[in-house]
Amino acid sequence: AQTVTQSQPEMSVQEAETVTLSCTYDTSENNYYLFWYKQPPSRQMILVIRQEAYKQQNATENRFSVNFQKAAKSFSLKISDSQLGDTAMYFCAFMKTNAGKSTFGDGTTLTVKP
Amino acid sequence: DGGITQSPKYLFRKEGQNVTLSCEQNLNHDAMYWYRQDPGQGLRLIYYSQIVNDFQKGDIAEGYSVSREKKESFPLTVTSAQKNPTAFYLCASSGITSGANVLTFGAGSRLTVL
Secondary structure, rough: OOEEEOOOOOEEEEEEOEEOOOOOEEOOOOOOOEEEEEOOOOOOOOOEEEEEEOOOOOEEOOEEEEEEEEOOOOOEEEEOOOOHHHHHHEEEEEOOOOOOEEOOOOOOEEEEOO | OOOEEEOOOOOEOOOOEEEEEEEOOOOOOOEEEEEEOOOOOOOEEEEEEEEEEEEOOOOOOOOOOOOOEOOOOEEEEEOOOOOOOOOEEEEEEEEEEEOOOOOOOOOOEEEEEO
């Protein structure tokens, strides 16, 4: 079974600064996807970014980028130029290709301070 | 607008009662999921369905039941056998894009047992 670990329960960052959220996972699979989801105070979960394991290039979406280290089974999320609207809980998730279900970490609560 | 609708948003139940949470999607997604979210524990999969009239148990299915009679609907029943049902419940759906099931979530339902 796959496990996803987020070792930072809470983090804070000043507005406009950069912050990195950590995620490690354990799997024996070779083909899989990794995701970061965001849950703001409204509790509406949305996808932030995803990474295909077979791609060496790190995914980026505007201010959000990942550092994917397949050998180390590490998948960190970097948020640049942090904004107050980035305050949320962030979940790392793993999905085996075509498995149909995702495994989530316990989440990191990020607070962006003005 | 396409999306997922969960109802009710808040629900109170007396011990020993069954309750049903509704989840409807108009995204034409094949797969649907129910997750439970407890404080500090992330999301845990209760049940999922990849096709009409078929569903599979997730990691914490005991005390829950589901049905998938229509593609658009995936109701969750919390039975009296569920020992600790107070939680936040999230419904999600996904289509398959290049082998990855990216999840689209509903706004959630909070169940409180009195």
